[in-house]
Amino acid sequence: MASANIAEQYKQARPGSLKLHERAERLFPADGATHGARVLDPFRPYITHAKGSKKWDVDGNEYIDYGMGHGALILGHGHPAIVQAIQEQTAKGLHYSENQPLEVEWGELISQMMPVAERIEVCASGQEGNLMAIRIARTFTGRKKIIRFEENFHGWAGEVAPEGSAGVTMPEVTFLPMNDIAVVEKELASREYALVMIEGGGAHMAGQIPWEYDFIRELPLVTKKYGTLLLIDEVVTGFRESRGGWQELVGVKPDLTTLGKCVGGGIPVGAVVGRADVMEVLDPKRPAEKRIRHTGTWNANPIQCAAGIAACKLYLNGEPQKKAAEIGAYLREQGNKMLKEKKISGRLYGRTIIHLYLGPIEYEPSDPAFPPTRSLAQIINPAMIPIKNELCLRLLERGIATMGARFFVMSAAHTREDVDRTVAALASSLDEMMATGALKESLAGVK
Numbered sequence: 001m002a003s004a005n006i007a008e009q010y011k012q013a014r015p016g017s018l019k020l021h022e023r024a025e026r027l028f029p030a031d032g033a034t035h036g037a038r039v040l041d042p043f044r045p046y047i048t049h050a051k052g053s054k055k056w057d058v059d060g061n062e063y064i065d066y067g068m069g070h071g072a073l074i075l076g077h078g079h080p081a082i083v084q085a086i087q088e089q090t091a092k093g094l095h096y097s098e099n100q101p102l103e104v105e106w107g108e109l110i111s112q113m114m115p116v117a118e119r120i121e122v123c124a125s126g127q128e129g130n131l132m133a134i135r136i137a138r139t140f141t142g143r144k145k146i147i148r149f150e151e152n153f154h155g156w157a158g159e160v161a162p163e164g165s166a167g168v169t170m171p172e173v174t175f176l177p178m179n180d181i182a183v184v185e186k187e188l189a190s191r192e193y194a195l196v197m198i199e200g201g202g203a204h205m206a207g208q209i210p211w212e213y214d215f216i217r218e219l220p221l222v223t224k225k226y227g228t229l230l231l232i233d234e235v236v237t238g239f240r241e242s243r244g245g246w247q248e249l250v251g252v253k254p255d256l257t258t259l260g261k262c263v264g265g266g267i268p269v270g271a272v273v274g275r276a277d278v279m280e281v282l283d284p285k286r287p288a289e290k291r292i293r294h295t296g297t298w299n300a301n302p303i304q305c306a307a308g309i310a311a312c313k314l315y316l317n318g319e320p321q322k323k324a325a326e327i328g329a330y331l332r333e334q335g336n337k338m339l340k341e342k343k344i345s346g347r348l349y350g351r352t353i354i355h356l357y358l359g360p361i362e363y364e365p366s367d368p369a370f371p372p373t374r375s376l377a378q379i380i381n382p383a384m385i386p387i388k389n390e391l392c393l394r395l396l397e398r399g400i401a402t403m404g405a406r407f408f409v410m411s412a413a414h415t416r417e418d419v420d421r422t423v424a425a426l427a428s429s430l431d432e433m434m435a436t437g438a439l440k441e442s443l444a445g446v447k
C-alpha cells in the first residue's frame with residue numbers, strides 16, 4: 001500500500017480519473033482495471049489521448065509514456081504512416097470475410113525481415129499464436145508434452161498461463177529452471193516432448209531475467225537431437241529488438257516463432273511463423289486427424305494488415321529499432337549514473353525495454369542487457385512489489401508513466417529531453433522514499 005500522503009496527493013490531482021475508477025469498480029472485477037498491469041493502488045490514470053512519447057489523462061495531466069501499448073508501439077503514439085493507413089482502410093472496408101491483397105503484402109514483409117518465417121499463420125493476439133504453436137508442434141511430432149521455463153510469460157489462458165495459475169490445468173507442461181541446459185537435455189531424452197518454448201530475450205518483457213548466451217545457443221542443438229521443436233515467443237521482441245527479432249541478435253534459428261504487438265503496428269495481432277514442413281499441418285489436403293483447421297474472425301482483417309504493412313515497411317531499414325535502443329541506452333546510462341551517485345543499490349538494464357532492478361549488486365555485468373545479479377529470487381523479490389508500486393505512483397505524480405516501475409518501454413519517439421525528465425523524476429521519487437523510510441539506501445537487507 002502506497003504511503004497515505006502520496007496516494008491522497010495523487011487522487012487530488014486526478015478527480016476525473018477517481019470518478020471513473022469508482023464507476024469502473026462496479027463493472028470490472030479486477031479492482032476496476034481491464035488488464036492485470038493496469039491495477040495500481042489507488043488507480044492508474046484514465047487516458048484520453050496520446051501522441052509521440054506522451055499521453056494525457058482526463059484531468060489534463062501529461063505523462064511521458066513508458067508503457068507504449070504494452071510494448072506494441074515502437075514507433076510511438078500516432079505515427080502518421082500508421083494513422084493514414086488505418087484511416088484509409090477504414091473507409092474502404094473493415095472486414096471482407098474474404099482473402100484480400102493486403103495479407104499477402106504483409107506476409108511477404110514479415111518473411112523478408114525474419115528468414116525463419118517460411119510460412120505464416122495470422123491470428124488476433126500473441127497468446128493465440130502461442131496456443132496455435134503448441135497445436136502445430138503436437139500435430140507435427142505426434143507427441144503431447146511441452147517444456148516451459150519458470151517466469152517466462154506467454155499469455156493468460158490454458159497451457160500458456162503462468163505456472164500455478166488458478167483455474168487452469170496443465171498436466172502435459174513441464175516447467176524447468178532457466179539457463180540449465182543439462183536439465184533440459186535430461187528431460188528431452190524421454191523423447192516425449194513436442195515443444196520447448198522460451199520467451200525472446202528472457203523472462204518478462206524482453207528479458208527482465210535474461211537468457212545466458214551459452215544456454216540459448218545450445219538449446220536448438222539439444223531440441224533437434226531429441227526430435228523436439230523449439231519455439232521462440234517473440235511477441236514482445238519481434239521487430240522490436242532488431243529487424244529480425246531477438247533471434248537475429250543472438251544468432252539462433254528456432255523451428256517456430258510467435259509474433260504479436262509491434263508486428264501489427266498497434267492493432268491487435270498475433271502470428272505463428274516457421275518451417276514450411278512443420279506448418280504443413282495446416283494444409284487442408286491432409287487427413288482430418290493430421291491437420292489443424294484454423295478459424296478466427298479477426299485473422300488478417302484488413303485494418304490489422306494495413307497497420308501491419310505500414311509498420312513493417314518502417315521497420316525494414318532497422319532505424320526505429322536502432323533509435324529505441326539508443327534512447328534506451330541513454331536512459332540506462334543516465335539512470336545508473338544517478339543511482340550510483342545516490343549510492344542506491346540498483347541498476348537499469350535492457351535494450352529497447354529498460355528494467356529497473358533494486359536490490360543487492362553482486363557484480364557489474366559487461367553486457368547492458370543483464371542485471372547485476374544472477375539471483376532470480378532477488379530480481380523478482382516479492383518484497384519489492386509494494387516499493388515498486390509506491391515508486392510507480394510517485395513517478396506518475398511527476399508525469400512519468402511506467403509499467404509498475406519495473407519496465408520502461410522505449411520507442412523511436414522518446415527524446416533525450418524525455419529521458420532527462422524521467423531520470424530527474426526517478427531521482428526525486430527515490431529521495432522522497434528514502435526520506436520517508438519506504439526505501440533503504442542499501443537494499444541488501446530487503447527480504
Ligand SMILES: Cc1ncc(COP(=O)(O)O)c(C=O)c1O
Pocket residue numbers: 070124125126127128130153154155199200205233234235236260261269270
Ligand atoms: C512474451 C509474451 N508472449 C505472449 C504474450 C501475449 O500476447 P497477447 O497479449 O497479445 O495475447 C505477451 C503479452 O504481453 C508476452 O509478453
